[in-house]
Amino acid sequence: MRLRATLVGLSAVLMWSTLGLFGAASGSVPPFLLNGLCFGFSGVAAVIWLAARGRLRLMRQSVGVLAFGTTGLFGFHFFYFTAIRNAPPVDANLINYTWPLLIVVFSALLPGERLKAHHIAGTVIGLLGAALLVAGDKGLDLDPAHLPGYLAAVASALFWSGYSVLSRRLGKVPTEAVASFCLATSALSFLSHALFETTVWPQGAGEWGAVLALAAFPVGLAFFVWDFGVKKGDIQVLGAGAYAAPVLSTLLLIAFGYGAFTLKVTLACALVTLGALVAAKDMIFARSHNRRARPAEAGQHSKGRTPR
Incomplete structure (x- = not known):
């Protein structure tokens, strides 16, 4: 179950890797409006799916649970958008x-979890690979004039990591509740759009198609499978594996003609892959040990049988 849940959770990383591609194809829609549309579409789709399966009651949770989930989803996006508007996007992304x-670090505070050296090592290796891509040739160049943006980027990182880890403490809350979080996040995003942005709607079938693709996967289903993964899977492996998102995103953009495959991209891919393998060492060895143990156990059982 733990391995399956981890793999399900990692599928969110694959979906988040399409953010760059679909986001680029969505035109000039401002961030909060795009957020409102995507979370609105994904929330409504989830409600329809739950109603069809007779599970609609599961998304109705206490005010505290709704506030927690909405704070996590909306808070992360609010501070991330604030960061990239008040600091150079490269710097904001690196901090985020x-x-x-x-x-991975916060997971040590969870009951039954042990933070080991290889978890930290694997995650740091992944961070180096992601930073190699996100920073480009510029690197991190902190300017005190952009302090509000940097603080917002720190807040976005704290919001999402805190939401992910604390979700584990709410293991009894069904994943179906994420539908409520999406709808509430959509409403707050539309409010933020009305306060801070000028309305620019998607133009044509292509841009609306990109918005729907965002709503279906990286700003939709991804949050449901991530919730399942962090509650039931190996949260340290999920944390380290998340660094695959910027690498896979870059590879997708290259595949669709938005960039070139360079030595830097190759090195970043190698670092992120290595980091994920190091962080998942326990899971890999445990599975390998189980495979070796099964034939031996089967042989012992067959020797112990009484001939008829």
Whole structure:
């Protein structure tokens, strides 16, 4: 169950890797409006699916649970958008991408979890690979004039890592409740759009198609499978594996003609892959041990049988 849940959770990383591609294809829609549309579409789709399966009651949770989930989803996006508007996007992204590392560190506070050296090592290796791509040739160049943006980026990383780790403490809350979080996040995003942005709607079938693709996967289903993964799977492996998102995103953009495959991309891919393998060492060895043990156990059982 733990391995299956971890793999399900990692599928969110694959979906988040399409953010760059679909986001680029969505045109000039401002961030909060795009957020409102995507979470609105995904929330409504989830409600329809739950109603069809007779599970609609599961999304109705206490005010405290609704506030927690909405704070996590909306808070992360609010502070991330604030960061990239008040600081250079490269710097803001680098600071924001500490959230997988924070997930691994914070997981030590969870009951039954042990933070080991290889978890930290694997996550740091993944961070180096992600930073190599996100920073480009510029690197991190902190300017005190952009302090509000940097603080917002720190807040976005803390919000998402905190949401992910604390979700584990709410293991009895069904994943179906994420539908409520999406709808509430959509409403708050539309409010933020009305307060801070000028309305620019998607133009044509292509841009609306990109918005729907965002709503279906990286700003939709991804949050449901991530919730399942952090509650039931190996949260340290999920944290380290999250660094695959910027690498896979870059590879997708290259595949669709938005960039070139360089030595830097190759090195980043190698570092992220190595980091994930190091962090998942226990899970890999445990599975390998189980495979070796099964034939031996089967042989012992067959020797112990009484001939008829």
